[in-house]
Amino acid sequence: MIEVNELTKRYGGTTAVKDLTFTVRAGRVTGFLGPNGAGKSTTLRLLIGLDRPTGGTATIDGRPFRDLPRGLRHVGALLDAHDVHGGRTARAHLTALARGNALPKNRVDHVLDEVGLASAARRRIGGFSLGMKQRLGIAAALLGDPPVLLFDEPVNGLDPEGVLWVRGLFRRLAAEGRTVFVSSHLMSEMENTADELVVIGRGHLIAAESVSDFAARGTRSSVRVRTPDTEALTALLRAEGADVRPAAADGPLVVTGLDAPAIGELAHLNRLRLNELTTATASLEEAFMELTADSVEYGAEDPR
Numbered sequence: 001m002i003e004v005n006e007l008t009k010r011y012g013g014t015t016a017v018k019d020l021t022f023t024v025r026a027g028r029v030t031g032f033l034g035p036n037g038a039g040k041s042t043t044l045r046l047l048i049g050l051d052r053p054t055g056g057t058a059t060i061d062g063r064p065f066r067d068l069p070r071g072l073r074h075v076g077a078l079l080d081a082h083d084v085h086g087g088r089t090a091r092a093h094l095t096a097l098a099r100g101n102a103l104p105k106n107r108v109d110h111v112l113d114e115v116g117l118a119s120a121a122r123r124r125i126g127g128f129s130l131g132m133k134q135r136l137g138i139a140a141a142l143l144g145d146p147p148v149l150l151f152d153e154p155v156n157g158l159d160p161e162g163v164l165w166v167r168g169l170f171r172r173l174a175a176e177g178r179t180v181f182v183s184s185h186l187m188s189e190m191e192n193t194a195d196e197l198v199v200i201g202r203g204h205l206i207a208a209e210s211v212s213d214f215a216a217r218g219t220r221s222s223v224r225v226r227t228p229d230t231e232a233l234t235a236l237l238r239a240e241g242a243d244v245r246p247a248a249a250d251g252p253l254v255v256t257g258l259d260a261p262a263i264g265e266l267a268h269l270n271r272l273r274l275n276e277l278t279t280a281t282a283s284l285e286e287a288f289m290e291l292t293a294d295s296v297e298y299g300a301e302d303p304r
């Protein structure tokens, strides 16, 4: 389990994270989401002791990372796939890591197989694509067979087959009872993978909850209504305070501010026929955009 409590990190005048408090549980895939510059990498660096917090604590199974004697056996992390010696082969890189952490040598071939790099084991990392480097970084994280795994933007550079593979891997690791904490700036990468979400924006916590609770926060759920009596129904709905817009010429009405049962009841009481009544729940992506809109550091409308 990962526990972050009132974590703050300032770099000179920049506050990268501020008073972050959340928990990441074992046996789950937890997505760590936020727009660019939100503070995800900083939080992960603080978690594995690569940086010291200005305030607050970040612990893994109750202890700061640097107090964990077993290093890679306790926490595996992929922070920057480029941070490898390009002149080495994949196997030499992992063998050196295994030796440095007193891990059995047979783990090297095991993790190379696991990430699909067995046939590239003798190639120099300098010639690897970004996707291959991501796989190698994941292999390194898995090397110590750790109960806690952290991945910073692991999907970057993977092709669609690689994305599917990595999703399956994360789910399996969580099903084995491990803590799997995965950062991304794209909700679409997380919605089919994560059980839980921690969402931050400009260093502040926005949400820490299950994917379904997060989706329910989107306030944009609307109801599509088709009726032969468009004008009459529109007037009735507006009189009840709903917002009514035609989706397109001859298309359904899109109603917000009243739910489907209330609209059905209103139509029934006024003897108006309905041909369609469908609730459209806001997508996770929409909920994410809505909740982080104020914390996008480099938005399209913001030319900084």
Ligand SMILES: Nc1ncnc2c1ncn2[C@@H]1O[C@H](COP(=O)(O)OP(=O)(O)OP(=O)(O)O)[C@@H](O)[C@H]1O
Residues within 6 Å of the ligand: 011, 014, 015, 016, 017, 034, 035, 036, 037, 038, 039, 040, 041, 042, 043, 185
């Ligand atoms: N070493 C540093 N020195 C100064 N400022 C830093 C440093 N590291 C991070 N920052 C700043 O802290 C903020 C958070 O950065 P961080 O890299 O943690 O965000 P992120 O959520 O990982 O973003 P991205 O998705 O773009 O990688 C940014 O404003 C960044 O410029």
